[in-house]
Amino acid sequence: MQSRKTGSAHWSEASIWKAVGPLSGLLALSWIYLPILWLIVMSVSAEPLSGFPGPFTSRHYAELFVQSGWVAPLMHSFWLAFAVALVSMICATMIGRAVPRLRRGGLPITAVVLLPLMVPGVVIGTAMFLYLRVFLGFKLGLWSLFAGHFVWAFPFSLLAVLVVSFRFDTRLLDAAADLGSGPWERFWRIEVPLLKDGIIAGGLFAFLLSFNEIARSIYLKGKVETLPVYLWQQASSHSSTVPLIFPLNVIILLASAVLVGVAFWLLFHGARHQESQR
Amino acid sequence: MNQSDHIFTIKNLSQTYGAIDALRGVSCHAVRGEFLTILGSSGSGKSTMLRILAGLEMPSHVDELTLDGVDVSNVPANRRNVSTVFQHYGLFPHLSVVENVEYGLRVRKVPSAVRRAEAAKMLNMVQLGDFLEANISKLSGGQKQRVALARSLVLQPAVLLLDEPLGALDEKLRFEMQSELVRLHEEFGMTFVYVTHSQEEALTMSDRILLMDKGQIVQDGTPQEIFDRPNCRFAAEFMGMENIIEGTVSSVDGATITAAIGETLITGMWAGSRMPEPSQPVICAFRSEKLRCTAAGAGAGAGAGDDALNSIQCNIEKDVYRGKYHDAFFATPIGPLRARLWEAPGDLAKMTRLSWPKSQTVILPSD
Numbered sequence: 236m237q238s239r240k241t242g243s244a245h246w247s248e249a250s251i252w253k254a255v256g257p258l259s260g261l262l263a264l265s266w267i268y269l270p271i272l273w274l275i276v277m278s279v280s281a282e283p284l285s286g287f288p289g290p291f292t293s294r295h296y297a298e299l300f301v302q303s304g305w306v307a308p309l310m311h312s313f314w315l316a317f318a319v320a321l322v323s324m325i326c327a328t329m330i331g332r333a334v335p336r337l338r339r340g341g342l343p344i345t346a347v348v349l350l351p352l353m354v355p356g357v358v359i360g361t362a363m364f365l366y367l368r369v370f371l372g373f374k375l376g377l378w379s380l381f382a383g384h385f386v387w388a389f390p391f392s393l394l395a396v397l398v399v400s401f402r403f404d405t406r407l408l409d410a411a412a413d414l415g416s417g418p419w420e421r422f423w424r425i426e427v428p429l430l431k432d433g434i435i436a437g438g439l440f441a442f443l444l445s446f447n448e449i450a451r452s453i454y455l456k457g458k459v460e461t462l463p464v465y466l467w468q469q470a471s472s473h474s475s476t477v478p479l480i481f482p483l484n485v486i487i488l489l490a491s492a493v494l495v496g497v498a499f500w501l502l503f504h505g506a507r508h509q510e511s512q513r
Numbered sequence: 514m515n516q517s518d519h520i521f522t523i524k525n526l527s528q529t530y531g532a533i534d535a536l537r538g539v540s541c542h543a544v545r546g547e548f549l550t551i552l553g554s555s556g557s558g559k560s561t562m563l564r565i566l567a568g569l570e571m572p573s574h575v576d577e578l579t580l581d582g583v584d585v586s587n588v589p590a591n592r593r594n595v596s597t598v599f600q601h602y603g604l605f606p607h608l609s610v611v612e613n614v615e616y617g618l619r620v621r622k623v624p625s626a627v628r629r630a631e632a633a634k635m636l637n638m639v640q641l642g643d644f645l646e647a648n649i650s651k652l653s654g655g656q657k658q659r660v661a662l663a664r665s666l667v668l669q670p671a672v673l674l675l676d677e678p679l680g681a682l683d684e685k686l687r688f689e690m691q692s693e694l695v696r697l698h699e700e701f702g703m704t705f706v707y708v709t710h711s712q713e714e715a716l717t718m719s720d721r722i723l724l725m726d727k728g729q730i731v732q733d734g735t736p737q738e739i740f741d742r743p744n745c746r747f748a749a750e751f752m753g754m755e756n757i758i759e760g761t762v763s764s765v766d767g768a769t770i771t772a773a774i775g776e777t778l779i780t781g782m783w784a785g786s787r788m789p790e791p792s793q794p795v796i797c798a799f800r801s802e803k804l805r806c807t808a809a810g811a812g813a814g815a816g817a818g819d820d821a822l823n824s825i826q827c828n829i830e831k832d833v834y835r836g837k838y839h840d841a842f843f844a845t846p847i848g849p850l851r852a853r854l855w856e857a858p859g860d861l862a863k864m865t866r867l868s869w870p871k872s873q874t875v876i877l878p879s880d
Contacts, residue, residue, distance in 0.1 A: 406601055411616070412591050
């Protein structure tokens with residue numbers, strides 16, 4: 236016993252292990268962020284395809300105004316994402332506020348609704364394509380993109396709403412009714428303000444998921460171009476417009492970062508705020 | 514009493530949840546301006562009755578439900594001129610203190626300057642004048658209770674319903690709020706309907722008490738009537754009569770009944786509704802604090818000879834010290850009795866006789 240206490244340290248006690256955590260963390264983070272950083276640097280470099288930074292220029296950003304092939308796909312993607320977000324928010328609110336109040340069946344309903352989260356995008360894309368185009372013979376376009384994106388985005392919206400709706404104290408609705416509010420007013424004055432963080436966060440997630448969607452879009456787009464599909468086509472085509480992808484991606488990245496930031500802030504800061512009020 | 518003196522009237526109200534009868538044919542009323550307490554243990558149906566009065570639940574069956582002379586049996590909560598103070602307060606966490614109090618006025622489209630002034634005035638009355646803009650989460654339990662009270666009072670409802678409003682408060686605060694509620698009741702002169710499981714609260718604050726058990730009103734009377742003359746076994750037990758003995762009627766002399774328990778005769782006041790027949794089974798109930806014990810040979814004066822007293826032989830079994838008093842448990846020919854002794858009783862082993870006033874003994878129908 237004496238010798239074990241004073242003898243040389245066991246390998247698991249070596250001080251190097253304390254450094255392993257931060258080091259592997261740094262490695263992982265660089266793996267994630269270096270390509271993005273590289274993309275940003277290249278977007279202001281004269282020859283992005285050469286793979287070497289500099290000389291620095293804003294030429295490619297200016298070029299975006301000249302070569303406007305990206306505008307239509309962007310508009311498609313934007314309005315598509317907007318519609319998906321709006322409808323997801325409404326549906327998620329309606330279902331999300333109902334599920335916690337169900338006497339039974341809440342869990343199975345939630346499971347069935349959230350299941351599309353687990354189904355690979357390719358499967359949903361292929362399945363919907365075969366069903367809508369081949370089986371039913373519909374002409375695909377924005378509407379089928381909307382349907383596919385909605386199936387994908389809605390569960391995330393619902394999750395965001397459920398986070399707040401399970402915390403919602405329905406006795407407050409009794410109090411509001413008692414003070415003279417009818418059903419409509421109870422919903423808008425009490426429920427919506429207390430659920431709004433989750434609803435908005437859910438909407439923002441839905442927007443981003445639709446805006447970034449590519450796996451399902453490939454199957455469901457018909458003749459409509461969305462921005463991610465357009466960018467992929469440009470990136471892989473070696474055409475003269477390739478340098479444009481760099482600035483365009485940077486802009487999308489920044490816009491997405493802001494949206495995600497707002498969503499998280501609403502969801503978690505707001506949730507904490509509400510929790511402290513109990 | 515004139516019907517128009519009734520602020521609400523309920524006739525034959527029943528409420529069922531599936532197979533459970535929460536209320537079974539309840540009829541009652543409140544007189545305008547009175548402090549009426551609905552007293553009962555949990556599951557007695559008292560809260561259900563309050564929710565039905567508030568309109569938060571619709572009755573399964575009712576012959577008549579009028580509020581201030583108007584039939585409200587099918588009117589939802591938001592269209593009734595009543596307001597509830599909930600045990601859980603039900604304050605809106607996204608609104609400030611003054612916004613909570615303003616809520617009902619805002620719903621009633623009162624202009625914002627007017628409603629702000631009204632709300633501030635009401636918050637002053639409940640001593641929260643310095644907390645107008647405070648966040649609900651920053652308030653203590655007692656303060657939340659006051660906000661909830663102000664939020665209801667500001668609407669000047671015909672009836673203020675209070676659902677165990679002091680249940681979540683500690684003892685000291687509860688006493689404070691009791692006198693505060695009585696003060697507010699006097700100041701506003703509106704009808705208070707107060708639901709509680711605490712006989713102490715009911716006795717202290719009410720003009721009248723409805724005692725409920727298993728979805729029915731078992732007794733309706735003033736605090737004193739219910740405390741001194743419980744009319745059934747449940748009421749006697751609920752109002753804290755520790756000594757309850759079963760016997761049969763031996764003789765009837767006006768309202769004074771003598772009951773036989775084996776060889777022993779116990780005399781008391783009849784508190785049931787219909788006068789009893791001889792040899793009908795009855796219950797004798799009396800409070801432990803009314804019992805006195807005396808030592809052997811201390812003279813018959815305090816015991817057997819006194820016509821105003823019931824008296825019986827006893828043997829001490831157990832003595833429990835409770836700070837302000839002792840609870841002494843005696844074995845007697847009519848079964849174990851409990852005496853609450855306020856003064857140091859001396860040597861309890863020498864005590865051979867228990868006595869208590871006949872006027873403080875109630876005889877009840879056995880049910």
